[in-house]
Amino acid sequence: MSTERPGWAPDDVDLDRPNAARVYDYLLGGSANFAKDREFAGRLLEIAPDAAKLARGNRAFLRRAVNYCLRHGIRQFLDIGSGIPTVGNVHEITQRTEPSARVVYVDVEPVAVAHTELMLAGNENAGVVRGELLEADELLGSEPVRRLLNLDEPVAVLMVSVLHFLGGNEPYGAVARYVDAMASGSYLVISHIAAEDSEEQSQARNLYQKDAVPIVGRTRAELAGFFAGMELVEPGVVWTPEWHPEASDVVVEPQLSRGLVAVGRKP
């Protein structure tokens, strides 16, 4: 039997299958998720009890990286795989210090897009487009990108906790296309699940593979490969909590974050 569909859920959302965006929303304490997502998150938390803390650590990296870009003069942001709105969305971070900064959110998942549209109603400096990271040309040519971003000026492209949903070499070509389209002085921000052999990770990977979407961890070298043609900002590819840490962050032993991050600047 099908789960009851709330009024805000777009018609093309499959409520009978867990979805990575909505599982992540649940882990972060959000309410844009369904019974199947919560069941899945429950099983994930049995295998990886720190999953919610790690999701918050990833959001903290997003905040630090956006603030870094703002301090380095960036005033426009393209957030790909932006997820369901939650605490500390990019336009909230930017508009705190730079009200005129522009932000375009992109996600492939209809619930994420529907909630982002609601959140942005009346906001002239931010927009959202439903799109696929791998389709760089379509995304870069989309109406919100053309209306809000000027790619002749530096931009920050954020791919935070999204590339591990894309296996193989295909995402390398897509990321290169975004880097190509960026002006000199632009930034690329990535966080990514690390490749590791722990029992916990292999069980979590199997769970996603079976019920939601396959996840692929990458090594430091593989992550660095996304930054071809860019200069890595110090300290390079590191565990999530090690990138420009701030005193207010929840303390997690670096390796236990399970995530690698890096920021690159286009020369």
Ligand SMILES: C[S@@+](CC[C@H](N)C(=O)[O-])C[C@H]1O[C@@H](n2cnc3c(N)ncnc32)[C@H](O)[C@@H]1O
């Ligand atoms: C774990 S969430 C991350 C959300 C946010 N970036 C963050 O780090 O807090 C991953 C998001 O990427 C989206 N996503 C997955 N594959 C994608 C793709 N190929 N193109 C665009 N978005 C994608 C999912 O729908 C989900 O909302």
